[in-house]
Amino acid sequence: MDNIAGTKSSLTWAVHLSVIILVGLWLFPTVGLLVSSFRTADQIATSGWWRAMFPAEQNLVLRTAAPAEQVQEGGLYVIEGNLFVEDGNPRPEATISVWGTSSRDVAAYEVGDTADMGEDGRITVAENGDYRLENDTEFEGRRGERVFVTAKTPPEFTLRNYQNVLFDPSNREGMAKAFFNTLTVTIPATIIPILVAAFAAYALAWMDFPGRALLIAAVVALLVVPLQLALIPLLKFHNEIGIGKGYLGAWMAHTGFGLPLAIYLLRNYMVGLPRDIIENAKVDGATDFQIFIKIILPLSFPALASFAIFQFLWTWNDLLVALVFLIDSTGETTVMTKQIVELLGTRGGNWEILATSAFVSIAVPLLVFFVMQKYLVRGLLAGSVK
């Protein structure tokens, strides 16, 4: 816009740079969580996620093969192998810088050195993890010798966290059940208010009756009433009519709380529909019900979609309504947000679990967001800019 008058701005590069920085800042925290959810617990605990793309220096405790593997070479008993081979599976290539045989001095030896462990024998460790353990007498015991190494390991990503959190039926802290519970809450709580609101919005937009202006004002007022006020009175009400805590109560609460925005958005949209179409239909003898079903509803699709996305995001991401109206003491109906808050309390340091669980719950709204962004923006604009 600033080159209108022919003065191409020298600020252009600064604009690009500022936007890159801004976007970077806004993405950085989320990317951190995403990257962390693909790392092992060890990796998360020992290095920042921003180092995940680069080889990491790690302190590892490894073991030589068990004495059962030993062979006799002349007068020597020898065990040979590679430290990084565990149960026959080689780890990704790592390079050892220093190593030791005692936890008190893990950097006692350079690669290629030989450590004398007295009656336990002598061990030589090479850079790639190959070792040779030899002794004058027979090795005894069941387990191998411990070796402490400082090694550079290449970046490594794993899907195991997701496997644990989503598909492990024995994991009581898993997200699978909570995921389906959230879905169960969300779908009816999104669809039902749309229908109820659409009829009301049509009446408020296209029917003439005394008190209409007052009702519209009331809807605008109810838009901002904090739902905190509704918690106790409605919980009492739900208990009195016998539905207590459960899905039905949560669906009803979400419907009630979503209605003002739904009516407001839909009415604003419907008012803007062309008057001719509706009047022509009336002249042709269509009833209000027919006009609504056959003309208004299809034409209002963009507004319906906008509200549906809002309501979906809101119910999916909700914690308070679920805490108060849904989750009873058995915890059978727990939703993902509640599950994550619990994990924050009990597994505060286990970032591999937290990050993965959080991402499971974030993934669906993000998908909806990127696919339906057009409608979301349109709804926001209809709701606040005239």
Place this chain on the structure above:
Amino acid sequence: MHPAFQGLLTVVIGVGGCLAYYYFSNAFLDKVLFPPRGKNAGRNINRANMIRPWLFLAPALIALGLYLAYPVVETLRLSLTDRSQGGAFVGLANYSQMASEPKFWEALTNNFLWLLIVPAFSTMFGLLAAQLTDRIGWGAIAKSLIFMPMAISFVGAAVIWKLVYDTRPIDQDQIGVMNAIYLSLGGDEPQQWLTIPFWNSILLMLVLIWIQTGFAMVILSAALRGIPEETIEAAIVDGANPFQVFFKIKIPQIASTIVVVWTTITIVVLKVFDIVFAMTNGQWETQVLANYMYDKLFRANDWGVGSASAMVIMLLVSPILVWNVYNARKEMR
């Protein structure tokens, strides 16, 4: 019955029931009650048309009344009664008890801080992002990425930012970005960020600013694009530099939109609960009203004081409520 199946059934019953209600109530009105036939045909049509709006409105009005209007009155009543005395009227006793609790004043002070800081910074960053992204080719992508936190739940955001604020003992590598930066800038030891009073509240606000900036940006960007080009061209011809164009020409023209954005975010701030609940639960002087209320209602089981604090939130929202209604009525005329 499996809940998912129950949910599906609810959708079918809910949607079917709604449609059936609207269809049959209209049919009843037109065919049975006031048929547009016979000698009273004209009068009947008029009467049917007087009743029909209320048929369309009834379910919504009942739901709105029961789930939003009635609770306001009922909460007011509960705030004036004492549950342990069998619901006896106690006047303002709950309010004075609340006023004697330091935790309440802490929550109120924090809420005011939130009210000052979050809308201001969200609007500012939003305006900045809108102005910058409107001028570049890849602006749409940049916008969509800044807008993205909108879709993330407050709880999800709490986890994301807790990782940023994470603290490890000094002899280990820091895994939280904030401590890593702090140490690399010469800090002497890792800080437990969320336990440092005042600054921890700011850090919690940062989470909400991060979420709300996208909203502000989307609305303000539309408003900026709605500014008539002639006003800007005239200013440039008159020799205004880009900053003068922005602050003296553009800002005044979108002032009303800025107010809308500001008030909308203010309402979000007043209701903020999840972020505090999940990140600190009001410890270390980070309490806010909504979480204080939840504490009173469901942990202390004190409905009187809980309702009283809910009424405080309502009181703080009321000016915006009145302002919105006033504007809506002005527009309709």
